[in-house]
Amino acid sequence: MLQIEDIIEIRKAEIYDRGYEIVFPNNKIIWLTKRRTIAGLLLLIKYEICSEEDLVGANGRLREIKNILKGKINDSWIQDRYGDANKPFSELWTEEGFSSIHAEGLQGNRKYVLYKKDHDTLFNPNAKAVRTQISNTDRIIVLNRQNGRCNFCGSILKSSKNMSAHTFAKDRVSMEFDHRIPVDRGGKSCIDNYQALCHYCNKCKRQMCFICKEGQCTSSCALVSPETSKIILATGEDISDRLK
Numbered sequence: 001m002l003q004i005e006d007i008i009e010i011r012k013a014e015i016y017d018r019g020y021e022i023v024f025p026n027n028k029i030i031w032l033t034k035r036r037t038i039a040g041l042l043l044l045i046k047y048e049i050c051s052e053e054d055l056v057g058a059n060g061r062l063r064e065i066k067n068i069l070k071g072k073i074n075d076s077w078i079q080d081r082y083g084d085a086n087k088p089f090s091e092l093w094t095e096e097g098f099s100s101i102h103a104e105g106l107q108g109n110r111k112y113v114l115y116k117k118d119h120d121t122l123f124n125p126n127a128k129a130v131r132t133q134i135s136n137t138d139r140i141i142v143l144n145r146q147n148g149r150c151n152f153c154g155s156i157l158k159s160s161k162n163m164s165a166h167t168f169a170k171d172r173v174s175m176e177f178d179h180r181i182p183v184d185r186g187g188k189s190c191i192d193n194y195q196a197l198c199h200y201c202n203k204c205k206r207q208m209c210f211i212c213k214e215g216q217c218t219s220s221c222a223l224v225s226p227e228t229s230k231i232i233l234a235t236g237e238d239i240s241d242r243l244k
């Protein structure tokens with residue numbers, strides 16, 4: 001079980017190629033790519049069950065964490081309050097790939113949970129990599145099947161080497177390969193379970209899967225199979241106007 005009192009330092013990434021590293025004794029390192037997820041993760045490690053109230057400065061939790069880590073972290077990396085109050089929590093799942101962190105309850109009264117028994121999973125950097133393992137042959141088959149377009153919105157997809165710093169609306173163009181049924185819900189890394197999405201649509205999908213309460217993913221969810229369904233099971237929303 002981790003305690004933030006034991007943290008040696010939080011630094012700019014040295015071992016990994018970007019982001020931040022939380023260093024625990026014995027050189028055990030938790031890797032984060034986004035600055036605002038630092039606060040979310042520290043809150044969850046300390047308090048186990050958190051809510052958006054913890055991030056808007058409504059209680060003393062953020063201040064408490066800053067005090068404990070004084071001298072071990074650049075003070076500005078933890079804000080006094082966060083305007084976009086669920087992101088430091090929800091991005092631990094959607095951006096950082098920590099599937100042991102989950103949300104319970106509906107918008108407005110949502111709790112974010114990281115059980116102490118799951119602390120060890122935070123040290124696994126593969127959480128980020130698992131989702132991107134697809135062979136080049138499979139990439140080509142999937143892209144051809146979709147005529148090179150995002151399977152949701154229909155944008156023509158480009159790989160990063162075909163984009164520049166000035167590419168317009170990059171997030172709508174940037175090519176990603178998604179597991180239709182997410183890996184942590186039993187989805188396989190096989191050709192039938194892949195679809196190509198733009199970065200934007202893929203991120204929107206992860207946000208929905210994050211709050212999804214359905215026990216099982218099936219092709220009756222538009223996010224798994226936009227070819228056969230226009231309804232998102234998690235919310236019941238019809239998204240036919242946003243599909244190609």
Ligand SMILES: [Zn+2]
Nearest residue numbers: 150153198201
């Ligand atoms: Zn898209």
Ligand SMILES: [Zn+2]
Nearest residue numbers: 212217218221
């Ligand atoms: Zn699903």
